[in-house]
Structures are given as C-alpha cells and as structure tokens.
C-alpha cells in the first residue's frame with residue numbers, strides 16, 4: 001500500500017472563481033489564488049484522494065489514480081505476461097507505431113469557466129509529445145508514442161464541469177477505441193485522475209484521463225500550469241505506476257530503473273533520498289508528484305513497460 005491512510009488529506013488551493021462558484025453567484029474571471037481548506041470528495045469508482053506528504057502554505061492539488069493493492073499489482077503483472085507471451089516483437093512494435101488519437105472534452109461551466117482555448121489544447125498535445133518523445137532531458141527515454149489531436153468538443157454543464165455524474169458524462173462523450181486517449185477537462189479536487197489500460201475491457205466507457213482545466217499550459221494552477229499533469233495521467237493510462245508505488249520495496253513500480261521512493265515528492269528537492277535502496281529519488285520523473293517545472297523524463301524501463309502495456313491492452 002503506497003498511500004499512508006492515516007495522513008491528512010491534502011488541502012486544496014482553489015481559485016477565486018471556483019470558490020465563488022460554490023456560493024452560486026456568477027464567477028469572476030480572476031484567477032487569483034484563494035486558499036480554501038476542503039476535504040476531498042471520496043470518489044465513487046474506487047478512486048480516493050491521495051494523502052500527501054507536503055502540504056505547503058500555498059496548498060496545492062494532487063494527482064490521483066485508482067488505488068492498486070499489492071495483490072492486484074501482482075495479478076496485473078501475471079496477466080500482462082500471459083498476454084505478451086502470445087505476442088511477437090513485431091506485433092509489439094506495430095502496436096505503438098501509430099499516433100495516439102487524442103479527444104479533448106472541454107467540460108466548461110454554463111458561465112464559461114473552464115472553457116480553455118484551442119491554443120491551450122494544441123499546446124497541451126505538444127507537451128504530451130515532448131514528454132513522451134524524451135525531448136526535455138538528454139537522459140530521457142523516447143517512448144515512441146506520439147499524440148495527435150483528433151477532436152475537441154465543448155460542453156457547458158455545471159455538474160459535468162465539477163466532475164459530477166462522472167461515469168455518466170464520460171460514457172456519453174467518450175470517443176474512439178482502446179487506443180484513443182480521451183481527456184476530460186474539469187474543475188475538481190484533483191490535478192488529474194486516470195484509468196489503467198488493463199481496466200479498459202471491463203469498463204471501456206470511462207477510459208481516459210480527467211484533468212484539472214487550469215493545469216493546461218497557460219493555466220492558473222501555480223506550479224502545475226505547464227500541462228504536465230496530462231503527461232503524468234497519460235503515463236497511468238499507458239500502465240505506469242507512480243515512482244513511489246510500493247514505497248521502499250524492490251518491486252516498487254515494476255520498473256527497474258526508477259529508484260524506490262518512500263513517498264511522493266513535492267516541489268523539486270534536489271538530492272532527495274527517501275529509501276536506503278540504491279539511487280536518489282526520481283524527482284524529475286513524470287510519475288512522481290513534483291512541480292511541473294521539475295518534471296523532465298520517463299526512463300527506458302518505463303518506456304518498455306508502457307509499450308508492453310499498450311500492446312497488451314490498447315494495440
């Protein structure tokens with residue numbers, strides 16, 4: 001279990017627009033940050049808020065994804081190995097060769113809050129390509145994945161904007177097949193939430209990632225405004241765990257070249273070393289919780305895993 005249940009829920013910094021929207025008055029367009037303490041919603045679909053190690057005075061928001069127990073983690077590995085044992089290397093290469101179509105669903109409020117621009121959407125897709133292409137650090141892996149915007153649609157629904165009736169709106173709006181990355185841009189208690197590839201067959205209608213709209217490039221979420229939340233969530237969508245999955249264990253995130261971590265990183269603390277196992281914490285890895293400016297890489301091991309996961313479940 002990677003998340004200490006006893007730890008306090010992370011406090012959230014909501015924008016002024018969000019805070020006033022709660023009071024059911026027209027929201028201003030100002031994005032000045034107003035810290036507001038609020039317990040996170042407990043998601044109804046096996047998601048839950050992450051406890052977090054570093055609640056700064058500013059507050060902040062966290063990435064999240066479905067909780068995975070150690071037993072389920074093991075079962076997923078065995079299932080994936082079985083599928084891949086029936087798949088040739090040629091088939092694996094072919095599976096990831098095609099660009100991933102990206103469908104962006106802008107879930108704006110009736111008053112227009114969250115209605116990000118087409119330019120921001122285009123920049124977001126560019127950020128995905130930079131990250132998965134290994135363009136941010138010479139040591140970063142080029143995973144081979146490329147993303148192409150296949151469509152943007154816009155909805156003006158206050159409930160959906162707040163991620164209400166989440167399963168319903170996702171099923172109503174999702175586009176494409178298993179290989180299509182659907183991104184719903186909402187205003188909620190998280191930076192992002194992702195589904196895993198091995199869950200696609202069981203529940204294809206909700207497959208994709210939900211991302212805080214203000215985390216897009218040019219958004220208003222301080223320190224998380226370069227679009228790398230979507231990179232992190234797309235990592236989950238391709239089967240990657242957090243680098244702190246499993247804590248200080250050899251199994252950890254099932255990837256050999258990401259040193260074990262006891263807990264999520266906050267900010268960008270150079271030299272952090274939270275486990276006695278070899279290696280410093282991978283604070284620059286997209287699958288940690290560091291600030292956007294700190295993120296610059298997936299590892300070769302993560303690239304291999306994501307490619308295998310895509311082949312097994314999305315190819």
Ligand SMILES: [Zn+2]
Pocket residue numbers: 063064065232233236242
């Ligand atoms: Zn995550």
